[in-house]
Amino acid sequence: SEKITIQNVSRSYESTHALADVSFSVAEGEFCCVVGPSGCGKTTLLRAIAGLDDPDGGSILVGGDPVTGPGLDRGMVFQEYALFPWRTVRGNIRFGLDRPACDCPDCEARVRELIDLVGLDGFEDAYPKELSGGMKQRVGIARALAPDPDILLMDEPFGSVDARTRDRLHAELLDIWTQTGQTVVFVTHDIDEAVTLADRVIVMDADPGTVQSTFSIDLERP
Ligand code: ADP
Ligand code: ADP
Numbered sequence: 503s504e505k506i507t508i509q510n511v512s513r514s515y516e517s518t519h520a521l522a523d524v525s526f527s528v529a530e531g532e533f534c535c536v537v538g539p540s541g542c543g544k545t546t547l548l549r550a551i552a553g554l555d556d557p558d559g560g561s562i563l564v565g566g567d568p569v570t571g572p573g574l575d576r577g578m579v580f581q582e583y584a585l586f587p588w589r590t591v592r593g594n595i596r597f598g599l600d601r602p603a604c605d606c607p608d609c610e611a612r613v614r615e616l617i618d619l620v621g622l623d624g625f626e627d628a629y630p631k632e633l634s635g636g637m638k639q640r641v642g643i644a645r646a647l648a649p650d651p652d653i654l655l656m657d658e659p660f661g662s663v664d665a666r667t668r669d670r671l672h673a674e675l676l677d678i679w680t681q682t683g684q685t686v687v688f689v690t691h692d693i694d695e696a697v698t699l700a701d702r703v704i705v706m707d708a709d710p711g712t713v714q715s716t717f718s719i720d721l722e723r724p
Contacts, residue, residue, distance in 0.1 A: 504563075505530040505653065505685040506551060511560035513546050519710035520546040521557065526704050526713055533679060533686045535700035537693050543711025544689040548657050551687060552578045564653065574600055577646030581658040583638045585630040585645075591617070592626045594641050598648030616644040619678060636667035643675070647682070654679075656688040660695070672698060 506528040513521040520543040528534045536544050549555040550562055553572040562569045564576065577598070585594050595613050596602050617623060620640040630638055639659055646654060660668040676699065679686060690696055696703050700719055707714040 503530050504528070505532070505565060506687065507561075507563040507566075508547075508551070509561045509563075511547070511550060511557045511562060513543070513550065513555070513557040513711075521550075522710040522712050524560070524706075524711065524713055526716060528685055528687060528702075530685055531683050533676075533688065533699060533701045534704060535688045535690060535696035535702075536704045536706060537690055537696040538706030538711075538714075539708045540691055542706040542708040544691075544706065545657055546711070548578070548655050548687065548689050551653075552576055552655050554578075574649040575651050576653045576655055577649065577651035579639070579642045579646045579654070579656040579659045581661050583630070583635075583642045583662075585638060585641055587630050590627050590629055591622055591633075591641050594630070595644045595648060598645035600649055612648065616648060619647070620644045621674065634667075635663040636671060639663065639671065640674075643678070647678070650682075652685060654684045654686045656686065658690055659688070661690070668695075675699070 504527045508527065509525050511521055511524045524547065536547065538544055546555060550557050551569065553569045586597065589597065592613055595616050596609065599609055599612065601609065617626060620643055622640050622644065625633065625637065660671050663671065688699060697719060701721065702716065702718045704716050705714045706712065
């Protein structure tokens with residue numbers, strides 16, 4: 503069934519058409535990559551699905567309901583991590599929970615579980631500036647996963663880590679996705695990255711931001 507339905511979405515910034523009549527849908531549980539050159543509107547599209555931006559036209563449905571703002575059903579991972587520098591790893595991850603100030607045993611157990619899931623054991627009390635890029639994005643992923651969202655939105659999450667770390671994070675992400683069964687929309691400018699990860703690839707054109715083509719990939723999943 504369709505989890506995300508994007509219909510004729512347009513978004514302009516003054517004279518720039520960031521998105522022009524974009525339509526596609528993402529099935530429940532699908533790993534969908536949106537690929538295209540810098541400036542083709544990928545971030546704008548992801549922010550619209552997240553409810554962080556309101557397009558000028560068209561509609562975005564999540565589970566059949568129009569998006570009217572951010573929600574705990576959609577977790578977002580940002581290219582530049584967007585971690586709170588004055589919070590520890592534990593504090594950043596806790597911030598993703600419905601009740602970020604809560605230190606009840608259930609919330610603490612959930613944070614513990616997330617730390618283990620993304621391989622940050624031993625770094626609970628570190629601050630972001632003490633971590634490598636790959637480690638910072640593990641925190642970003644754990645924070646996005648904290649409320650157990652149906653949908654994971656990822657904006658070039660591994661664009662700032664070295665190739666070796668990226669390969670490892672790809673494997674870890676697919677492993678997590680296999681466990682959670684979430685619907686993933688993963689944005690990248692790197693077609694190789696897209697075909698490595700995706701069930702389905704949405705290819706965008708820069709001028710103006712439109713969908714050029716879509717194709718499916720039959721991957722042998724573990
Ligand atoms: P991508 O993520 O594919 O690089 P973006 O969605 O960031 O693309 O940007 C799409 C287009 O909209 C680009 O031409 C960009 O310069 C423009 N744009 C994005 N955000 C803004 C903004 N806040 N103000 C003005 N122009 C913007
Ligand atoms: P990068 O993104 O810089 O390539 P990774 O996230 O792949 O780094 O981390 C590489 C290794 O370095 C990991 O196994 C991790 O245990 C270790 N590491 C990363 N950051 C730190 C840190 N702040 N202190 C100690 N070890 C670290």
